[in-house]
Amino acid sequence: MTKYIKDRSSVKLNISDDRSEYSLLYDSYAPLLYGVIFRIVKDQVAAERLLEKTILKIWKCRAAHDAKKLTFSTWMINIARNFAIFDSINKNNEATGSAGILELVMTHGLNIKEAAGRLRISMKEAVTRLREELKQTRPLKIG
Structure with a gap:
């Protein structure tokens, strides 16, 4: 049992x-x-x-x-x-084919600066990409 x-x-x-x-x-x-x-x-x-x-x-x-x-x-x-x-x-x-900065930040525990360094992009580009990836999560409906 x-x-x-x-x-x-x-x-x-x-x-x-x-x-x-x-x-x-x-x-x-x-x-x-x-x-x-x-x-x-x-x-x-x-x-x-x-x-x-x-x-x-x-x-x-x-x-x-x-x-x-x-x-x-x-x-x-x-x-x-x-x-x-x-x-x-x-x-x-x-x-x-885009790099997932959100994944680097959320699942690998990197901050935005570290993720930008790993992707070899500027902080401004990192913030822009992160913002775009976060927008993609909004249409996900739970329930």
Whole structure:
């Protein structure tokens, strides 16, 4: 019989690398996170791939969750949503051949100056590209 996390609002996974806790996390939250991801990417295979990446990221970063700022489920939903949005942006960038400064900033943790340096563009161009990529995220409707 599968066990689920009953009180999701107060959950805090142990820092240990216990596989049973990973399974508990997956069994309790995968359906919720899959739904968030699927509403954005609208592709079952992509949603399943992103769900795996999301759960793994949550597991690796679980010590970084701050219950004073966000509930555990809200924190996880934000991670899932970001993976889905950036996946959609990356598909668009691959189709157009443009570099994804938003991806560098959001998923690789670079600031705009560092991203501009990596792309070998001016700060002004970096800000312009970032603004354009952010505009592309607005048409994504969740729900």
